[in-house]
Amino acid sequence: MEVLERATWRACANAHASRVDAFVAPHLARRESGVKHPVHDFLFTYYSQRPAQLRRWHPGYGVRLLDAPEYDGLKGYDDGAVTASYVVAQRPLLESVHRLLAATAARPANFGCFGLHEWAMVHRLADDETRHADWPLRLGGAGTDAVVESHRIACSHFDAYRFFTPTARPLNTLAPTAADRPDFEQPACLHAGMDLYKHAFRLTPMVSSDLVADCFELARDIRVLDMRASPYDLVDLGFEPLAIETAAGKAAYAEAQRGFADRGAPLRARLVAECERLLAVTPVDHARKGSSAGR
Template sequence: MKHPVHDFLFTYYAQRPAQLRRWHPGYGVRLLDAPSYDGLKGYADGAVTPEHVASQQPLLIALSRLLRATAGRPANFGCFGMHEWAMVYRLSEDETRHADWPLRLGPAGTDEVVESHRIACSHFDAYRFFTPAAAPLNTLSPTASDRPEFEQPACLHAGMDLYKHAFRLTPMISSDLVADCFELARDIRELDMRAAPYDLQDLGFSPVRVETAAGKAEYAEAQRVFAARGEPLRARLIEECERLLAV
């Protein structure tokens, strides 16, 4: 059985565990007596080459733009994790993405929560998984091409995506930064699914009952903590993009 919380970090994100475990020093550092690295993409003579960095200019420019736009936007702590609820709206329990796990409130109760809340998801990769019935309920319409116009620093998915941005910059940046972003993504994912409509108590995840006032307050406070943890990581990624763009 797939793990509904942790498997996400290796299925939704393309980085495999073996890739995560391999350490890279980043551009500007040469490894001595490390012949195994010479067969890796971007390496020659134990170091990441300037030619590889130059070939990644389009990625670096796009990531820098997205990260700067996200960092410069006010944080929104009012979404209350409704994206996960919108992903199961008007579905039967055996049609959901995690059909092995029951909905805490059942299908009818889940639908009622969606219908009684304002849905304001700013993250395209969450919004695109809304059910057809839920998509028109979103007050925003993010697309794959306009992420810098929507993403904001309190969004759980924007926080988890720092890990994606970091490993896409591998091997040009230090694996220490990738690991820090992975740790944040892991912790955020637990909140993401604790606030989701699924009952995961058998796995040890107590629910954050975002359908209640107390649950909303708990969720928003956790968002603030994660936004604060993500801010320096986002800043470090921006610095790395600028450093590499100057190569």
């Protein structure tokens, strides 16, 4: 077990907090002022990890923090380290995440969805019924509906598909469910890329917060593309629309999607490797490593 002195781990913790504060601090300021942001608030409102949890640094399993009363009583910790018994207790979660991410990585990437999931979420809704009703639809209601109805929709991500309107659901060529995610998710999907952040923080505190922050930054950047390609007009927020209803827009979307797929692949591989490392932990590891550290 690696052992870190207080000065060392405090420097790591401070660096991590500073890194994520570039995004956390503006969100907290908006929340205090009652201002909503349809792009940047998503990672804090859709996902369950709170800003304070994101700011807290964890070294991951296999590291003991000396002189660390701040970690007393935290989930999974004992004497400044995540315990083997906690890791073993998380085996169902580890197996589930590993199965999904390994299956996603093994599936061919599909660059032909063009972000139509966001359009299907507002299909045939009144302006005041959309998820971001404070922002107008770029093509208006009828124009937006026409885009949905004139394109082939093939959304493979259940957590996007479940928000389709009742009229848009039958238009999807796939029917993913919560139970069969490993059979559908593919590595070019923007939401699968953003969800790497979710998988990483669900594995907290067993994995390093550096990995969580890497996944968070990827999700933050993907969300910008997701909403630029959406039917909403967000020019006043500084986001130039990506007109996926045109040939040029489709090409630009697919190119950006390839870039995010390339960025997500090593992060997905790191998460898979972490799951495999943690699944190899046994209850006796904690006692053995604690004894070795004491010598």
